[in-house]
Amino acid sequence: MKIIKPNIIFGDSNLNFFKSLLKIFNIKMNFIKIEKFKDCEYKIQFLKKFNRKNIFLLQSLSFPIHDNLINLFLIINSLKRICVEKIFLIIPYFCYSRQDKLFNENSPISIKLISNILDFFNIQKIITIDSHSNNFESYFNTSLKVLKSTSLIVNDIVKNNLKIDIIISPDIGGVLRAKNLANYLNLELVIIDKRRPISNYIKIFCVIGNVIFKNCIIIDDIVDTGNSIIEVTNFLFFHKIKNVIVYITHPVFSQNSxxxxxxxxxxxxxxTDTINFNIFDNKIRIITTKYLFIEEIKKIMLEEYEI
Structure with missing residues (x-):
């Protein structure tokens, strides 16, 4: 059987993650050169001809968000100009996914604007993981695959023999995610009823379920300032919970939160490693998502080349 390596290039973010992914496919280098002028404009150069090829383009849209967005758009535009046939876009962390609705009468639906731009480029497929809400998926005309981190969490719990009594959703919006994990583990689901009257401020009304003297897992997709998850934790300990472990897919961790x-x-x-994180502490552990993306790349390769 002929072994066909995927054509993979990556943008200017989360470099350690993307390099480790390339290593799995025994790809030695990134065939794209990304430079910046003094005023921070990007200059893109390809180090290999990709004419009429299928390309996997990797870019995480984390901080600095707008640099990484422009970087992504320039690379896609360059690939289109050299007549690359199909672009499969892998975005581990998708910025603006939280802005999937009108916050007031005059506000934009920000994720819709991003999706419109990507639709314009006629991407073959976009692959990401743990979108913030179901609304996110409805704004894309491009084929979109949203991977789930549930299997990674289950494997990690089993591997580390964690003692867990309940699964907690930190808000109503995260119930489906937490429920899926609770079903996997056959555990009780507990829900925190909290509201966000203004940005970066929460008000907790009640806990739905019994938490007294329980070991719990809180599962969340994004943690930004950390204020919400800390308030929820304090609320749980006030209600006599025993132990709190938090699983976070996208550690935004702005302003040293x-x-x-x-x-x-x-x-x-x-x-997880959808966003680059280099701080080491006994309280924090990182699990990789790269094998989920690798499996998707392999599936696409099988479909495209009928291996």
């Missing part, structure tokens, strides 16, 4: 989280009452924080 991880320091607040480390110093909080949370017993353990497990994050």
């Amino acid at each position: 991880f320091i607040k989280i480390i110093n909080s009452k949370i017993n353990k924080i497990i994050i």
Whole structure:
């Protein structure tokens, strides 16, 4: 059987993650050169001809968000100009996914604008993981695959023999995600009823379920300032919970918020590598999502080349 390596290039973000993914396919280098002028404009150059090829383009849209967005758009535009046949776009962290609705009468639906731009480029397929809500998927005309981190979390719980009594959704919006995990583990689901009257501020009304003297897992897709997850944790300990472990898919951790989280009452924080994170602490552990994306690349290769 002929072994066909995928053509993979990546943008200017989360470099360690993308390099480790390329290593699995025994790809030695990124065939794209990305430079910046003094005023931070990007200059894109390809180091290999990709004419009429299928390309996997990897880019995580984390901080600095707008640099990474422009970087992505320039690379896609360049690929289109050299007549690449199909672009499969892998975006582990998708910025603006939280802005999937009107916040007031005059506000934009920001994720819709991003999706419109990507639709314009006629991408073959977009692959991401753990979108913030179901609304996110409805804004794309491009074929979109949203992977789930549930299997990674289950494997991690089993591998580390974690003692868990209940699964907690930190808000109503995360119930489906938490329910899927609770079903996998055959555990009770507990829901925190909290509201966000203004940005970066929450008000907790009640906990739906019994948490007294329980070991729990809180599962969340994005943690930004950390204020919400810390408030929820404090609320749980006030209601006599025993132990809190938090699983986070996208550790945005803006403005050094991880320091607040480390110093909080949370017993353990497990994050994934969709966003680059280089701070080491006994309280934090990282699990990789790369094998989920690798499986998707392999599936596409099988479909495209009928291997």
